[in-house]
Amino acid sequence: MDRDRGELVSSADGEVRGTQSFVRTLSECWSRPSLTLLEVLWRWTFGAPVALLLWHIGKRIFANTQLDASALEAMTVTRPLEAAQTLASAGALLLPPVLREAVWLVPLLLIAWVVWSTLGRTFVLRRADPELYVRLGTTMVLQLLRVAALAGAFALWLVSLHWAATTAVTRPLERGGEPNLVSYFALVIVGTLAVFALWAVVSWFLSIAPLLSMLRNLGIAASLSAALRLGEVKGKLVEINLVMGIVKIALLVLAMVFSATPLPFESVATPAFLNVWWTIVALLYFVASDFFHVARAVAYLKLWGAYEPQSISGPRNGSEAQVSSEGARQTSLRP
Known part of the structure; x- marks a missing residue:
């Protein structure tokens, strides 16, 4: 416990800093790609079928809705008001069938996500620390x-x-x-x-x-x-959450920049190439996002291990002796 906590402690003030521990955790998660691969596996095994289902339902809605395709194709950013009116008209036509599908689809997907994400996240965390309770x-x-x-x-x-x-x-x-x-x-x-x-x-x-x-x-x-x-751990968790928010924004901006990179060469870039390029950018964005989700969860585990004896009271599984002994083992990732 003392050695692992020392790796997180700042020599300047003797306290565990949220951002400092998070950066160290990023390095450790990078050295253990299996955690990210498992995160990608459970997220994509849910997301891919859902995307196909939404694509099928969307095609059916568009096929049964009389939209003015020529007006949609004529939209341009140089005439924003006209584009807004066109989108509003299309939205008014699409909203009723979308709501009819959402009545049964949203609760179904919500329940499926809760169940599948619980199983997937439990599997990943147990990979990070096999001694966690299920x-x-x-x-x-x-x-x-x-x-x-x-x-x-x-x-x-x-x-x-x-x-x-x-x-x-x-x-x-x-x-x-x-x-x-x-x-x-x-x-x-x-x-x-x-x-x-x-x-x-x-x-x-x-x-x-x-x-x-x-x-x-x-x-x-x-x-x-x-x-x-959680006492003083609260500030560290908020700090990590804010860093994660900044990272998500940065990833989204980078994805948009890379998506727009081929546009100046649109005269020589074929539509097939653009589709492949945008697919690659989207996949890289989702993989990077999954990696940071894993890093945040592991950073929470490490902060709990560093602060638990000082800031969290109460027996673990009914034994005070277990708190100190198992608090020590939570600090580091298992190789």
């Missing part, structure tokens, strides 16, 4: 709570988009003026970043609760209670 039922419920909270964050984001559109577009048009598109996009960017940062700050306990249930063999209520009583 708490599938507890982890499923906690995962469902996190998904519900994430849905609330998306709802808040949509509300912010509606407010931005009302402020910068709708109200000026009602007064007979011109919409302020620069203001609209500025409000959208600021609102998106605000919701993103808010989620990173408040969602840490929903991410650590399933880990605590596996680390300490706890139930649902006990895991949530323990997640809210």
Whole structure:
């Protein structure tokens, strides 16, 4: 325990820094590619069938909807208002059939995701630390709570988009003026970043609760209670969550940049080449995202191992002696 904790401790202030431990964890996860491969495996075995299902349903909806294809093809960024009106008309036609499909599809996919992600994440964490407890039922419920909270964050984001559109577009048009598109996009960017940062700050306990249930063999209520009583570890978890938010934004920006790289050579690049290029960029983005998801979970494990004896009280699986002995083993990844 002392040796592993010393690897995380800053020589300047003697405290474990969230970003410092996270960078070290990235290096360790990079040296253990099997963790990322397992993460990719369980995510893609769920995502690929779901993508095919959505593609099939989308094709059926488009085939049964009378859309003005010529108007959609004529859209251009140089005439944003006309493009917005065209999209609004298409959306009004597509919304009813989409909602009819969503009534049965969304609950089905939600339940499937909760079950499959619990199994997959448990498998990955057990690979990182074989001595973790298996708490599938507890982890499923906690995962469902996190998904519900994430849905609330998306709802808040949509509300912010509606407010931005009302402020910068709708109200000026009602007064007979011109919409302020620069203001609209500025409000959208600021609102998106605000919701993103808010989620990173408040969602840490929903991410650590399933880990605590596996680390300490706890139930649902006990895991949530323990997640809210982590003492000084809270700041470290929030710090790592914020870093993960920045990393996700950076990955998305890099994906968009690489996707646009061939566009200046569009006169010589064939559509087939562009499709292959965009597919490769998308796959690399998803693999990188999966790697950082693994690194965050492992960083949580290492922080818990470094701080547990000082900041988390209570027996693990009914034994005080187990807390100190098993807290020591949680600190490092198993080779």
